[in-house]
Amino acid sequence: MRIGLTGGIGSGKSTVAGFLREAGAAIVDTDVISRALTTPGGAAMPAIAQQFGVEFVTADGALDRDRMRALAFSDTAAKRRLEAILHPLITAEALTQAEAARAPLVVFDVPLLVESGRWRPRVARVLVIDCTVETQRARVLQRPGWTPERVEGALAAQATREARRAAADAVILNDGLPLAALRSEVMSLAARWGCETMTTP
Incomplete structure (x- = not known):
């Protein structure tokens, strides 16, 4: 189930x-998945850099979480743009993990x-x-x-x-x-x- x-x-x-x-x-944690997608080399980072600019990317190539959090809380349109990038990737990875799980x-x-x-x-x-x-x-x-x-x-x-x-x-x-x-x-x-x-x- x-x-x-x-x-x-x-x-x-x-x-x-x-x-x-x-x-x-078996726990599929979407926050953990989201963080993995936005670490250096994460699958979401190219699209985030393109959509929001390099000022939202740290020197090592990860998402600048504080800057993005401040923007998303103050700008609904920006929040939706971020979600449009992240949500499909999160869902796909979550379903992959669920398929691999062996638990009731x-x-x-x-x-x-x-x-x-x-x-x-x-x-x-x-x-x-x-x-x-x-x-x-x-x-x-x-x-x-x-x-x-x-x-x-x-x-x-x-x-x-x-x-x-x-x-x-x-x-x-x-x-x-x-x-x-x-x-x-x-x-x-x-x-x-x-x-x-x-x-x-």
Whole structure:
């Protein structure tokens, strides 16, 4: 069974992905794929340099992430141009990894699953990790280099809680939940979906 895992920034999605891996799921992390595409020699770099200019490329040939992040948060058209380059490459690599996986559950970890619109038809279930916006802000501000302005920009670029929950087959509310309780919820869900996979003709 193919599962889509998503959640807003600071929701705890990465922690949940780790628990799903512990439960035996294969994790296809689209953020990891995106970073690989934009490292020196990455497949996306020629198109990015052509579209945005060499000022968005570091001396060693990687994407200047800070500069691009600032542009994408402030310019919707630029964000769409970047997505037009990255999304098809990310999707192709993610599906390749999924085909090679040998696990009862394949989990696509996709931060912008709801926003992109391209992932829902590719998965049997969507799991949303949810928490309040106040909790998101507090968690992300603890990360090195994050300012309140940058946090607000990231929140504004993502779908609302309501939109994510509307797209979900299951929601885990990770707000004040002890880590052991979060793990228990994830393991229970993984077991249930794994059993569904084994009993589906």
